[in-house]
Amino acid sequence: MRTAFYITLFASVLLVSTAVAQDRTTWTVAPDGEITSITEAISKAFPGDRIEVHGGTYAESPIVVMKQVELIGIDNPVIDAGGENEAITIAADSTVFEGFTVKNVTHSFTRDRAGIRVANASHVRVANNLVEDTFFGIYLARSKHVDVLDNEVRGVPKREANTGNGIHLWNSDNIRVDRNFVSGHRDGIYIEFAEGSSFAENEVRDNLRYGLHFMFSDHSSYERNLFRDNGAGAAVMYSSHIEMRENEFAHNWGPSIYGLLLKDIRDSHIEDNVFYRNTTGIYAEGSSRVKITGNTMERNGWAVRILSNCYDVEFTRNNFVGNTFDVTTNSRRNPNLFEGNYWSKYDGYDLDGDGYGDVPHRPVRLFALIVERQPIAMTMLGSLFVDILDLAERVLPVLTPETLVDERPLMREVR
């Protein structure tokens, strides 16, 4: 009797579990298969199903995903949006979209058309896709906990007005954007109202405006990204508690163009980044309590331009190597701190051998002030006369900020 009960119980458990497993069907879409359209497969599928899309071109748009499915591309299927529509809109939680090529979305002046749109969804995963020649690349709106990983977003840059952003986040929290490649768009990665998000190991280059455009997104971090040859590097604005580590900002050139622009940033860390050959490495305005440590500024026009409406910004243990101007500001007062940095222009000595120079270093050159007032004076850069002027001012500061001093300049570069 008892044994019979156990056997029945075991059998029913087995039955139930197979029923659950059977619930998760795999559908196959192929140009020459039973189902030839992705939309058809989605409509037939039940929530939680897996849809495998095989190689070929699918000219259907827009594909709208309203239930939770796993869309997996096999042998590089191509979704051709045909111009006027978006390629795919994902509006269901926990959806996966992986391994596709999405292309051909033309620009519009009234709608932000995107290759891949995620709207009002959470725990979505968009990975390993190639997004080519679309107005906006990957567009996230009102979504949470979305992972955007290993995608390649390539655009054909036109003018700023008719080119969209590569990866666009709006009103979306806790997003992870890792290992993507973005080029040829207006802003490489655009972030507005995206709290608690992280961006790592992305490569963002050759975009018309900013590589990274970042606003109103507290508690976010970006690490080990490369921003190169963009119109204007990265702009980080109106946010607090931002962590920026080990990024590289290189070759951002032109009038009023910055490697990293900080505007109204509070309580943040900028550590171990490299700024190489930018017109301005870091430009800071209205920012406070920002710790800038361990960065290398090499061969920039202006390594740091910090306006006097910043306070408690601390520069420690940074390398300033071969910049035309290491630090400039717009006031004789200095509410910020420079201490223990390495300055390649430092000409003091270290007699007690503690690794810090015995004479304080004044990083603001008189010539920087002259150039600010008379830009054409830049033609005098590097001349002996200017060096003599700078030296005289350094010995006896009259015009440059008296308190902008590194009292403990490092003798050796920070590695």
Place this chain on the structure above:
Amino acid sequence: MQTISLPLSSLWKILKYGLYDVMRSRWVLFYGLFFLAATDVLFRFGGTGERVIVSLMNVVLYVVPLVAVMLGAMFLYNSREYVTLLLTQPLKRQSIFGGVYAGLTVPLCLMFLLGVSLPFFYHGGITPDVMQAFVLLLFSGVMLTAIFVALGFAIALVHEDRVRGMGLALAHWLFFAVVYNGIVLFIVYFFGHYPIENGVVALTFLNPLDLARIILLLEFELSAMMGFTGAVFRQFFGSGMGIGLAIGALFVWLLVPLGLSLRYFKRKDL
């Protein structure tokens, strides 16, 4: 046939003896050693070829002209008797002048080139990225040597008095290296509210040191140059034509003092 080859062959001969003379004088050897030591030390402390080139820029811009103009004048005063002796021979004055001039300029340039290049080769500082900068640096150094030796010659030819001549050579260097920029900066600062950009660009052509400095600057400090708002300057020197004109102007700067001193030398009653 003989009449054509004669002046050239005699120029070569004078150049050859001039070279022996210069090499014996050790000055030139020290000059080469100086560049060798400077470049080597920069490599040992600074590391990469790129950084070394940037540091060498100031040396090339200010040390090369100073040494060239001083040695140029001194060399002519020292070899006065030798030149007088040559003049008693049936030689063209042109060949004598050419031989003596090349006899100093060629070893100076060679020493400069060797002194700078050798450390680059044995430290492996030449990478494709810095090739253009490296070539520009060497080119500027050679041009400045040739220009300032010619200037030194012109000064020594016009002024008989040795002390006066040497003082004038130093004064010329001081003028081109420091005073000129002071004047331009003064003009820029006090007339900056007027549209003087074109004028300032033109002023750079009147000083060979400024020309060389700007050619190098556009290579090395481009990030700053691109950022500054002086559109005229950026458009002019940012284009290939501007650089080409600057290089052309350097050649004019070589030919003018050279031509003037040759003319003077030909007519001078020694």
